[in-house]
Amino acid sequence: MRDVAVIGIGMTKFGELWNKSLRELFVEAALKAIKDAGVDHIDSMYVGCMTSGLFAQQEHLGALMADYLGQKHVPAYRVESACASGGLAFRLGFIEVASGMSDIVLVGGVEKMHTGADSTACLAAAADAEYESFLGITFPGLYAMIANAYKEKYNIPFDRFRKQLALVAVKNHENGSKNPNAQFPIKITVDTVVNSTLVADPLRLFDCSPVTDGAAAVILCPVELAKKYTDTIIKVAGSGAATSTIALAQRDDITYLDVVAKAAERAYKMAGVTPKDIDFAEVHDCFTIAEICVTEALGFFEPGKGAEAVEAGKTALDGEIPVNTSGGLKAKGHPVGATGVAQICELVEQLRGTAGDRQVKNAKRGLAQNMGGSGASSTVHILEVL
Amino acid sequence: MLTPRVYKEIPQRYRLEANKCKKCGRVNFPPRLVCPNCGSQEFEDYRLPTTGKILTYTVVRTPPVDFKLQKPIVLAIVELEDGTRIMCQVTDLPPYVENYDEIIKIGAPVELVFRKIFSEGEAGIHVYGYKCRLI
Numbered sequence: 001m002r003d004v005a006v007i008g009i010g011m012t013k014f015g016e017l018w019n020k021s022l023r024e025l026f027v028e029a030a031l032k033a034i035k036d037a038g039v040d041h042i043d044s045m046y047v048g049c050m051t052s053g054l055f056a057q058q059e060h061l062g063a064l065m066a067d068y069l070g071q072k073h074v075p076a077y078r079v080e081s082a083c084a085s086g087g088l089a090f091r092l093g094f095i096e097v098a099s100g101m102s103d104i105v106l107v108g109g110v111e112k113m114h115t116g117a118d119s120t121a122c123l124a125a126a127a128d129a130e131y132e133s134f135l136g137i138t139f140p141g142l143y144a145m146i147a148n149a150y151k152e153k154y155n156i157p158f159d160r161f162r163k164q165l166a167l168v169a170v171k172n173h174e175n176g177s178k179n180p181n182a183q184f185p186i187k188i189t190v191d192t193v194v195n196s197t198l199v200a201d202p203l204r205l206f207d208c209s210p211v212t213d214g215a216a217a218v219i220l221c222p223v224e225l226a227k228k229y230t231d232t233i234i235k236v237a238g239s240g241a242a243t244s245t246i247a248l249a250q251r252d253d254i255t256y257l258d259v260v261a262k263a264a265e266r267a268y269k270m271a272g273v274t275p276k277d278i279d280f281a282e283v284h285d286c287f288t289i290a291e292i293c294v295t296e297a298l299g300f301f302e303p304g305k306g307a308e309a310v311e312a313g314k315t316a317l318d319g320e321i322p323v324n325t326s327g328g329l330k331a332k333g334h335p336v337g338a339t340g341v342a343q344i345c346e347l348v349e350q351l352r353g354t355a356g357d358r359q360v361k362n363a364k365r366g367l368a369q370n371m372g373g374s375g376a377s378s379t380v381h382i383l384e385v386l
Numbered sequence: 387m388l389t390p391r392v393y394k395e396i397p398q399r400y401r402l403e404a405n406k407c408k409k410c411g412r413v414n415f416p417p418r419l420v421c422p423n424c425g426s427q428e429f430e431d432y433r434l435p436t437t438g439k440i441l442t443y444t445v446v447r448t449p450p451v452d453f454k455l456q457k458p459i460v461l462a463i464v465e466l467e468d469g470t471r472i473m474c475q476v477t478d479l480p481p482y483v484e485n486y487d488e489i490i491k492i493g494a495p496v497e498l499v500f501r502k503i504f505s506e507g508e509a510g511i512h513v514y515g516y517k518c519r520l521i
């Protein structure tokens with residue numbers, strides 16, 4: 001296998017973008033990544049997207065995006081793994097370059113969610129259609145079940161737990177307020193969260209990531225070739241992916257994201273590092289409880305200690321392991337198919353030292369974790385500055 | 387939207403028909419062709435018990451459009467007596483509840499019952515299945 005580097009990144013602003021179409025979003029991000037990398041061609045491309053069919057009655061995204069990107073004849077692959085579509089697309093692009101099959105590969109992710117379609121119903125397609133969504137459960141509902149099980153298992157009083165959840169959103173909005181591409185770059189307080197509308201008990205509106213339009217893209221090439229394009233070589237040191245049960249009820253432990261632990265174990269092994277060696281991370285905070293459970297499964301904290309860690313500021317920008325410096329899905333926005341690729345863009349910004357007000361000091365190695373469904377699929381990538 | 391035929395002819399909608407691995411004894415609902423525990427492909431028919439306890443639950447305040455008339459809807463993951471887990475709605479609750487946490491407790495005993503799940507669209511056909519109620 002060849003060593004692989006990320007040499008270009010690009011993303012659109014995330015938000016409610018009624019004036020931009022699915023293809024415009026993707027092409028805008030892809031052009032930025034191509035320009036940032038300075039490449040004059042691409043050998044192949046990947047499009048991570050969850051459900052353009054339900055949102056916009058458009059499938060066949062590989063060909064569509066290659067065509068509109070001016071890359072007719074280039075092989076193009078559409079990758080779907082619910083909200084982990086972007087992360088999985090990145091992994092496949094990495095594998096293609098590592099294998100020697102191609103030298104310069106574009107990986108993009110996109111989702112156009114403001115189309116008039118019922119977004120709750122479109123997203124519910126990522127759950128078990130026959131034994132979950134059929135019953136009326138929604139994604140906030142599934143993660144709310146995880147939250148209630150967590151509170152019970154670790155015996156946390158309701159008021160304290162409610163505040164711990166809120167602190168995840170407060171932290172991510174604090175970081176997001178420093179990100180010009182964020183959908184909601186506003187600071188909030190614990191009161192904002194606990195006084196917002198109940199969505200699925202105990203989760204409220206400000207525990208949930210928003211509905212977002214947006215796209216992100218990166219360019220990959222072999223490390224040897226990267227030296228031609230840049231002095232700051234950012235290597236993909238580890239890549240891991242895993243699956244688990246599609247239905248939450250069948251999970252061995254409802255509070256433990258075994259899929260994340262498996263994907264992380266593989267990425268750590270490939271990179272030859274442990275959780276302690278990670279300087280900062282972008283994780284899948286589709287709901288506040290998700291960030292807590294993910295940080296435990298990644299090995300940053302013991303199971304049951306993730307909520308306390310947020311309370312203690314350990315995941316803040318100046319904490320021992322800054323989590324979601326971009327604002328996360330919560331504040332930056334969550335265009336589902338784009339999220340996994342946007343996380344890689346944030347890692348590269350931090351590793352290049354170009355993250356502005358949200359820059360992590362001495363950021364040498366970052367981790368990105370992307371997740372599909374209620375924890376049925378996940379990818380973990382570790383990037384480091386050579 | 388699934389057409390009625392897709393779900394109406396699935397036995398598991400109306401009967402608690404599961405299968406049990408002949409090799410390791412693991413019960414699967416819905417039935418599977420490959421045992422997730424041991425990989426065996428040998429099964430026998432198995433009927434699920436109808437009582438169990440709540441493992442976790444939530445109150446969905448913003449359900450999909452077909453459930454709007456029932457909102458909010460309460461859903462739970464129930465662990466049945468034999469350890470098999472299913473997700474279902476919690477039914478037969480009072481029409482207005484201030485604080486669901488006071489009525490529904492994790493660990494509370496429940497029994498499965500046959501109920502209407504939703505009606506498809508305006509004056510659409512009824513869709514039936516299992517729910518649970520507190521006992």
Ligand SMILES: [Zn+2]
Pocket residue numbers: 407408409410411412421422423424425426
């Ligand atoms: Zn078995």
